[in-house]
Amino acid sequence: MGIQFNDVSFAYRGLRVNYDAIGHINLTIEAKGEFIAIVGHTGSGKSTLVQHMNALLLPSSGTLNVFSQQLPPKKKEKINFLRQKVGLVFQFPEYQLFEETILKDIMFGPKNFKSTEEEAKEKAMKAAEVVGIDASLYEQSPFRISGGQMRRVAIAGILAMEPEILVLDEPTRGLDPKGRKDLMDMFKGIHENDNKTIIMITHDMDLVSEYAKRVIVLDQGHLVFDGTKEALFEHPAFESFHLDLPTPLKILKHLEKTAGIPYKPVYDYTSLLSYLKEVSHE
Ligand SMILES: Nc1ncnc2c1ncn2[C@@H]1O[C@H](COP(=O)(O)OP(=O)(O)OP(=O)(O)O)[C@@H](O)[C@H]1O
Numbered sequence: 001m002g003i004q005f006n007d008v009s010f011a012y013r014g015l016r017v018n019y020d021a022i023g024h025i026n027l028t029i030e031a032k033g034e035f036i037a038i039v040g041h042t043g044s045g046k047s048t049l050v051q052h053m054n055a056l057l058l059p060s061s062g063t064l065n066v067f068s069q070q071l072p073p074k075k076k077e078k079i080n081f082l083r084q085k086v087g088l089v090f091q092f093p094e095y096q097l098f099e100e101t102i103l104k105d106i107m108f109g110p111k112n113f114k115s116t117e118e119e120a121k122e123k124a125m126k127a128a129e130v131v132g133i134d135a136s137l138y139e140q141s142p143f144r145i146s147g148g149q150m151r152r153v154a155i156a157g158i159l160a161m162e163p164e165i166l167v168l169d170e171p172t173r174g175l176d177p178k179g180r181k182d183l184m185d186m187f188k189g190i191h192e193n194d195n196k197t198i199i200m201i202t203h204d205m206d207l208v209s210e211y212a213k214r215v216i217v218l219d220q221g222h223l224v225f226d227g228t229k230e231a232l233f234e235h236p237a238f239e240s241f242h243l244d245l246p247t248p249l250k251i252l253k254h255l256e257k258t259a260g261i262p263y264k265p266v267y268d269y270t271s272l273l274s275y276l277k278e279v280s281h282e
Pocket residue numbers: 012013019020021040041042043044045046047048049
């Protein structure tokens with residue numbers, strides 16, 4: 001098993017009052033084969049939740065088990081290895097680039113986790129290939145490429161550490177539609193080729209609907225739904241989650257009301273179009 005939350009709560013400590021960010025979370029995430037979207041309003045605790053997964057934050061109460069390491073650790077154990085096991089890509093990771101060249105930036109993670117120069121280079125080159133950074137860019141400055149490419153370099157830096165689980169905090173934020181699709185298809189490729197578990201925070205319900213298998217919904221720090229996307233979008237209490245429906249489902253609900261076309265759950269545009277073609281031939 002990969003990650004297990006047992007009744008985890010976390011409060012940010014303030015000067016006068018503490019702020020409860022997540023409360024009583026119970027959750028199990030498999031080490032392989034999952035594609036999970038975490039959704040919920042701004043401030044609902046999504047980023048706080050995922051920062052527990054590699055021990056950047058430790059629970060105020062409750063415990064976690066991450067790749068057999070108990071958190072908070074029992075004694076003064078070293079838990080740094082979890083940063084390698086669970087690779088966390090922050091929002092706007094391109095702001096964290098800092099080396100002189102693209103290749104050096106990608107190599108930073110593996111070198112930090114005790115790879116030799118040669119090994120780090122090999123891992124970095126492999127990761128660069130996965131994210132589509134061409135070898136001709138290796139010796140360039142990471143600050144002289146486009147924003148979308150910078151983000152790829154930053155993601156390659158995490159992939160080069162060869163994490164078991166990849167966690168992405170709003171990876172597509174600020175990208176144009178093509179950049180968004182390219183990046184999502186890349187994550188899908190990593191998920192399918194390596195059967196890697198991917199956990200992605202997003203506000204974009206179209207991405208949830210097209211890519212995720214499982215969805216976790218947070219509302220004011222509480223987990224209010226955990227299940228398949230199919231179960232989420234057909235949930236009788238869907239409105240109480242304060243989420244938007246994905247566009248294909250919105251269109252079909254509208255067409256059912258206005259044109260009498262029978263509603264059918266479809267999760268991406270290709271399926272929507274083929275369904276509409278099908279009913280228009282009937
Ligand atoms: N460092 C901090 N100190 C105090 N409070 C914080 C801190 N970081 C977050 N919070 C508060 O904790 C709550 C949860 O924040 P979090 O960033 O986890 O939400 P989120 O769901 O990721 O939001 P968003 O969608 O805007 O990224 C928010 O109310 C936020 O204001």
